[in-house]
Amino acid sequence: MSERVLAALKQKFAADVLLTHSQFGDDTAVVAPSSWKAVCTFLRSDPEMGFDMFVDLCGVDYPTRDPRVEVVLHLRSMVHGHRVRVKTSVGDEDLDGCEVDSVTSLWPGADWFEREVYDLVGVHFRGHPDLRRILMYPEFEGHPLLKDYPADRTQPLIPYRTEAEAGLPLEKLAPFGRDEGMPFGRGLTKPAALASGHDDHAMKHGDN
Amino acid sequence: MGELKQVTLDASESSGFATTKLDALLGWARKWSLFKYPFVTACCGMEFMAVTSPRFDGTARFGAEAPRFSPRQSDLLWVVGTISQRQAPVLKRIYEQMMEPKWVLAFGTCASCGGFYDNYTTVPGIDKIIPCDVYIPGCPPRPEAVIDGLMLLQDKIARGDKTPGIVKPREDPASLVKLRLSKDSGQ
Numbered sequence: 084m085s086e087r088v089l090a091a092l093k094q095k096f097a098a099d100v101l102l103t104h105s106q107f108g109d110d111t112a113v114v115a116p117s118s119w120k121a122v123c124t125f126l127r128s129d130p131e132m133g134f135d136m137f138v139d140l141c142g143v144d145y146p147t148r149d150p151r152v153e154v155v156l157h158l159r160s161m162v163h164g165h166r167v168r169v170k171t172s173v174g175d176e177d178l179d180g181c182e183v184d185s186v187t188s189l190w191p192g193a194d195w196f197e198r199e200v201y202d203l204v205g206v207h208f209r210g211h212p213d214l215r216r217i218l219m220y221p222e223f224e225g226h227p228l229l230k231d232y233p234a235d236r237t238q239p240l241i242p243y244r245t246e247a248e249a250g251l252p253l254e255k256l257a258p259f260g261r262d263e264g265m266p267f268g269r270g271l272t273k274p275a276a277l278a279s280g281h282d283d284h285a286m287k288h289g290d291n
Numbered sequence: 292m293g294e295l296k297q298v299t300l301d302a303s304e305s306s307g308f309a310t311t312k313l314d315a316l317l318g319w320a321r322k323w324s325l326f327k328y329p330f331v332t333a334c335c336g337m338e339f340m341a342v343t344s345p346r347f348d349g350t351a352r353f354g355a356e357a358p359r360f361s362p363r364q365s366d367l368l369w370v371v372g373t374i375s376q377r378q379a380p381v382l383k384r385i386y387e388q389m390m391e392p393k394w395v396l397a398f399g400t401c402a403s404c405g406g407f408y409d410n411y412t413t414v415p416g417i418d419k420i421i422p423c424d425v426y427i428p429g430c431p432p433r434p435e436a437v438i439d440g441l442m443l444l445q446d447k448i449a450r451g452d453k454t455p456g457i458v459k460p461r462e463d464p465a466s467l468v469k470l471r472l473s474k475d476s477g478q
Contacts, residue, residue, distance in 0.1 A: 219412070220377045227411040236409055240380050243419040 086110060088132060088167050094123060111168040119154075119171050120184035126158060126167065127189045134167065136156040140197060142204030146230040150174050152181055152204055173206060178229075185214075203228040206266035225257035314451060321366070321392065322445040323354035328365035328389070331381060333372025335399040338431035347434040353441050353452045362388040367444075370423075371399040374414045386421040394444060395423045398437065402431045418455070435461055 089103045092112050099118035104111050107138035114122050126134040145151055150172040159166045185208035186193045197208040198217040205226035208214055216223065223238055259262030327350070331339055342349035343356070350356045359365035362385045374382055386395065397417055400406040403426040405415035417423055424447060427440040440458045447456060 207297055232411070234410070237376065237415075239414070239419075241383055241420060244421075 088112075088126075088165060091129075091131065092122065092125075095125060104122055109168060110166070113169060113170045113172075116150075116171045116173045116183050120186070121167060123156070123184075123186045123189055126169070131163075133160045133162040136161050137186075137192040137196075138166070140186075140200060142191055142200035142206050142228070144229045145172075148172065149176065150180075151176060152178070152206055154183055154200065156161055156186070178205055181205055182209055185211040186208050187211055202226070205229060315449070318449040318451060322448040325353070325355035325367040325394070325444075326357055326365045326367045327355055327367045327369050328360070328362055328385065329358055329369045329371060332374060332378065333401060335371045335401070335431045336435070338370070339371045339398060339432065342434045342437045346367040347438065349434055349438045349441065353438075355441060362386075363390060365389060366393050368393065368395045368421075368428070369398055370395065370402040370417050371379065371398040373406070373408055374417055374420075376414055377412075377414050377418050380412050382417065383420050394425075394448065396440060396442075396444060397422055397423050397426045399432055400428055403428060406430060423455055424453070426455065428458065428460075432458070433461075433474060 086105055089105065089110050089112055092114075093100050093103065096118055097112065099115045099122070100112055101115060102113040112122075126132045136159040138159050140154070140156050143153045143155060152174040153170055153172045156169045157166070158169065171183060173183050182205060185197055187197065187208075188210065194212070195217055197206075197211050198214060200206050201208060201211075201214055202216040202218050203226055214220070219227065220240060222240060225232055225236075226285060329339065338392050341347060343351075362368075366387060367390065368389060370382065386393070395417070397403040401408060401413070403423075405413050409415065414420060425440045425444045427436055429436050432440075436458050439461065439473060443456050443458060447453070
């Protein structure tokens with residue numbers, strides 16, 4: 084539909100545009116994280132592009148990829164009526180280098196979205212004015228939407244009542260548990276670290 | 292007012308009263324004057340409105356209509372909806388601020404056990420934090436189930452029973468209709 088956006092990006096950023104595809108009218112450009120801010124600035128300020136509306140920003144964890152965390156930005160131009168999706172991937176297996184430039188200076192609406200991506204997936208946005216958790220509480224450890232966050236790990240702010248106090252069994256029954264909903268298996272991502280950390284994450288209400 | 296018949300002062304005793312009878316009187320008084328604190332957090336709130344509004348009139352009929360938005364003046368805590376880990380300290384503090392005697396009613400599956408939010412963000416049932424007297428299952432519960440729960444709580448209050456109770460499912464009216472139809476067609 085608006086493949087000229089992709090063509091312009093390819094022409095201007097050449098090797099920094101790693102991949103483009105257009106499916107079902109959705110145009111996607113995968114760019115190098117180093118050129119993230121430059122690409123966004125171009126899309127925002129170039130009159131031919133005119134992406135004046137920030138639609139969405141989210142993070143996705145692909146545990147088998149390297150880099151593993153993908154940042155996805157959706158933009159729309161109210162002037163030209165076209166849309167584009169820009170992606171970049173950051174962070175290695177241990178989430179080192181999991182950072183990308185903030186686009187809040189281009190679209191102020193990106194503020195809370197970047198905080199959400201930081202909160203749930205752990206991407207640090209350089210230059211964000213107030214990068215702190217937005218959904219989880221400050222005491223929360225880790226980033227819950229990473230695929231290696233144990234499915235049954237909860238971090239209560241106040242200790243749970245004991246089973247004697249509650250008069251009820253508190254343990255979860257199968258099929259619920261730490262690998263719930265993870266058909267690919269945890270061993271594929273970080274076998275050594277997780278095998279040793281298995282007991283630490285075992286379900287203990289009140290202290291995990 | 293059948294319960295009141297039990298209250299008889301025994302003049303032959305030197306003290307002139309019997310505590311069991313007084314408990315029965317107090318239980319009767321308490322169960323018909325529940326001042327509620329609605330802790331409404333999620334979609335069950337819509338069903339809570341249905342229960343309290345005229346069609347079902349599920350609280351005024353039982354003396355539990357008047358809400359008190361201060362925990363210090365209320366004695367029945369309605370926990371209506373999902374409780375996130377972040378809200379847990381707030382809920383516990385509100386419970387602690389309520390005066391004795393106090394009761395807690397878990398409205399819906401999320402408040403009772405966390406429901407399908409079996410993850411990092413949700414408290415798997417308010418009984419992990421505070422004692423709970425009546426669990427009303429359902430997502431959301433039908434108003435009839437809530438009325439059943441309220442009556443179950445009244446029964447517990449009257450009997451001085453502090454053990455938790457769970458509302459049993461009623462027969463679904465739709466299935467009754469189906470039964471009747473099949474019966475008719477068989478004749």
